[in-house]
Amino acid sequence: MMRPLSLAPHLNNTGLTGEDELDGGGFNIWGNTFPAGELPPAGGTAVVGEVPFLFPVAGADNVRCRGQRVDVPAGDWDWVHVLGAAERRTEDLVEVHYADGSVRGQWLRMSDFWPQTEPRFGEVLAFRCRHMHYPRHVQRTTSPAIWAQRVPLTVPSGVVALVLPDNPALHVFALTLQAVG
């Protein structure tokens, strides 16, 4: 069983723009963005490798990781599936918080959105766009990527929250829990 999570309270970055609003976002410091028209419709469900992700609505559409706490519904969870990309590749710890107050770390590794290479960390390529948006033009020779990564929950019971890394190079578009079994 898969359970997509809403990231709506945490969305703090606009990484997708249309060609008529090229300067309307800024996935990185240079204002580059993904072309929204080449990605799933805003607010829809995108299935990547049998994992359904709630694709974000228009506007702020991803979480630039700054230690946000994402509540987890009750259940026994095996995996956290992560739809995301990084400004340069990065790996950092997600804190997994439990009902008894314990906290366990798990590695989250995410490849760079920019270079047109294979994933560095064995992720699934979720989307490869054909263009990159700059604030004042469309770059038709650059093909940014969004990756589907997964984070194991070594202790599956009693998880109440995930605390994302304090790492602004890491961007998360969607999270989906996978139940044990």
Next chain:
Amino acid sequence: MTAAQLTFSPCDLPLDGRLVEVGPGRYDWVHLHLSAPVGEAAVWLHYRDAVDPEFLRSLPGTPVARIGVPRRAELLAVELPVLPGVRLLGTALS
């Protein structure tokens, strides 16, 4: 898959930092039957093209630990932690 549903291949090895080979393949979990519960230790997953640290933790109240295998890549071996007095009694892959 729960620990009770697993069939462990028996062994008896010290946790002394050794490399334990697995049948090369793509897996979700490496399950370890240990001689005693382990709170937390680092293990290294050796893939064909990469080596990553991951966490080894026993399921609460049991001597069974499970290690997630995040990469969609061929796993070749698990580098065990150094934990004097703890032994590996069986492995299972899923």
